[in-house]
Amino acid sequence: MKLIDKIDSLNSDDIKVVFKELVKDYFSPAFGSISKRDLDILLFIKLQKLKLISENPEIYELISELRVTRAKARSLLYESKLRQSTTKQLDEELIEIITNPIFLKDNDKIGLEIGNPYLIDYIKDKLKKINHITDGSFSPELIKLTPEAFEALFESYVPNESKTEILKILISIGAKEDTTLKGALKGMFKKLGSKIADKVGEEIGENIVDYLSLFFKKDGISKIEDKFKGIF
Template sequence: MDIRQVIEAADDGRIREHLIAFLTAFTQPAFGALPKREVELKVFELLRGIGAVDEKASIYSLMTDLRITRAKATQMLFDLEVRSHGGDAAKLDNAICEALRHTKFAKDGDYFVLEIESPLVLAHLRQRIREAGHVSDTSFNTSIVRAPVGAVADLISKLVPKDQHGNIKQALVAAGAKDDSFKGVLVEAFKSLGSKALGGAGDRVIEFAADKFLDPILSVACDAISEQWKSVFHEDR
């Protein structure tokens, strides 16, 4: 990281505002009173503010650019995210929806595998799955969540408006799903999609563009649901 190059390229007004914010925080309630951890967070905020660190930088980028451990990079992101929008459940739910739109399938189609960089969104996702009565697994990698299809079905039941469950179910049935409960139809749909995605992939976890199938459900776009899912149910039979 070349600090001089970053500062020389940055807007003077931007640097001034972020420097004022940093020095104000550092001198409150008195000069040097902030704990080391708070000082590091303020410096991290300053680096992001002046553009030395990309606000959307991955954990790996933070590790290499700042020469810190994965644990420290993760903790800094978590602390800042909690302070900025930790209490905004709706925003966190939207972040979960975005992660689901780019999910991957595990080998037998019975599990979803999601990679989520944001420590706060990851924690919120696991809490949502826990609230639905399921257990998620992050033992392989702390940024990767593995959850059963049933857990994802229950999760989506909580993320989309309850008064739209019937419409989504009808759209999936129209596309070829067997008429069942809302969760039952979702589970069948996801297993069918898993079979379509895997094909002859064997034991590998593969990347599969699920966005065109999951996005209509999360967006409650019923016409798109019926259209997109026809091929899934057709191929599964």
């Protein structure tokens, strides 16, 4: 169902609330003072609030539903995220993404598919702070990291209180390259990449989130050994 057709199914009370908000914003600081660009962004945010547009839409969804250019769709998504996203929300979104990496050919790069253009800038800044860079030349939505950059990013999101226990577990199942967590993760991802490249690892590749999300869940750490020991 097209966006314009969904409007008829909206709850009238929800429309009233959003319309009031829209009018108040349009009058701030004076009637008609808002620019066309800001009005577009405001309307876009209200459409999301009414759930006519999803919270994290794909670029093509916006192109199709709003009948705008790719550049316009990216701009709307970027600006809406800029105005609404908190650091906590960006970190949570990024953790979801790094638990579903793409091991590229020859394992020389690891890709992250990111539909949120504002998050791409956020991740670049995050990597810069830990002395790594990204390669965004492949496509606007797929950024490529060296294994070292991905490992550093992944390690930076592992809860500090869990790092010692996770390191002991990884070393016990043969993941170590040195005695640091970053080194243990390096060995783990090297094995994962090799496994996924083979047909034997297709199941792992299809369910990679089930493996990597354990590192960020309090009740997941105890499951890491059983889940990963077959990989080494």
